[in-house]
Amino acid sequence: MTIGGLYRNVRAKFRAAELETPDLDARILVSAALDLSTSQMLLREDELAPDAARLQIEHYAAQRLMGMPVGRILGEREFWGLSFALNASTLEPRPDTETLVDAVLSRMKPEAAVVLADIGTGTGAIAIALLSELAQARCVAIDLSESALDCACANAKRHGVDERFFGVCADHATALGVGFDWIISNPPYIRTEVMEQLSCEVRENDPALALDGGEDGLDAYRVIVAQAAAVLAPMGRIALEIGFDQAEEVQILLCSGGFRDVEIIQDLSGNDRVLVAAKG
Numbered sequence: 001m002t003i004g005g006l007y008r009n010v011r012a013k014f015r016a017a018e019l020e021t022p023d024l025d026a027r028i029l030v031s032a033a034l035d036l037s038t039s040q041m042l043l044r045e046d047e048l049a050p051d052a053a054r055l056q057i058e059h060y061a062a063q064r065l066m067g068m069p070v071g072r073i074l075g076e077r078e079f080w081g082l083s084f085a086l087n088a089s090t091l092e093p094r095p096d097t098e099t100l101v102d103a104v105l106s107r108m109k110p111e112a113a114v115v116l117a118d119i120g121t122g123t124g125a126i127a128i129a130l131l132s133e134l135a136q137a138r139c140v141a142i143d144l145s146e147s148a149l150d151c152a153c154a155n156a157k158r159h160g161v162d163e164r165f166f167g168v169c170a171d172h173a174t175a176l177g178v179g180f181d182w183i184i185s186n187p188p189y190i191r192t193e194v195m196e197q198l199s200c201e202v203r204e205n206d207p208a209l210a211l212d213g214g215e216d217g218l219d220a221y222r223v224i225v226a227q228a229a230a231v232l233a234p235m236g237r238i239a240l241e242i243g244f245d246q247a248e249e250v251q252i253l254l255c256s257g258g259f260r261d262v263e264i265i266q267d268l269s270g271n272d273r274v275l276v277a278a279k280g
């Protein structure tokens, strides 16, 4: 069968199963099995697909139809135009989180020699995306999970920023040292009672530790805001990803933690997604 035929077959199965993005999923999985980029695959659609790739595609398609997300099947996910390895201890980076990266970048000069801290780094996606854009920046990336941190360090190496990326295995609350220009975090923020309502794909594949924000979803923010107030440099800023309905509550936490000039930034769907504030 030709590459194009295989792709259309998989796409038809994914459409019939009513996956959310059947065409995109088919394109990514088929091109990965062929070891081609998605655009190369479309250019070579009349060529015959090698047998080994055909079997691999069938395997990938079966996994996807059983509810495994594309990123988990391939063990990697694209974020900020870079590919990040994942493991069982890391959240799969979400497109919404690019809003957080963008919010930080648009508030500093590309040549700024800033010192950043990324709390709960997971795959390292936020820290590494920032370091890839800020040639003089350095980042301390913290995670509770040693295995997440291994993944983040490997990703930093993969993207050539490992000399400016310092992984630390620690609790959110552990003192980082002082003098940070930015504290950045996409912490767990789902209310515990809502965890059960997450889609099966999320519940079965993303670690609860990276999602569950406690009874009111704000546990991690309380710790991070208090810690940020202590470790930020005098003109330092904090940037936090938030749930779509948490802007007001997290703003109150920031203000009572001594932060000022709180800005609320929306994601591409128009939901409140990021708060930025300055140390008062």
Ligand code: GLN
Pocket (backbone or CB within 6 Å): 094, 186, 187, 188, 189, 190, 202, 210, 211, 212
């Ligand atoms: N946005 C993620 C989700 O809805 C949650 C990420 C988080 O808790 N930090 O699955």
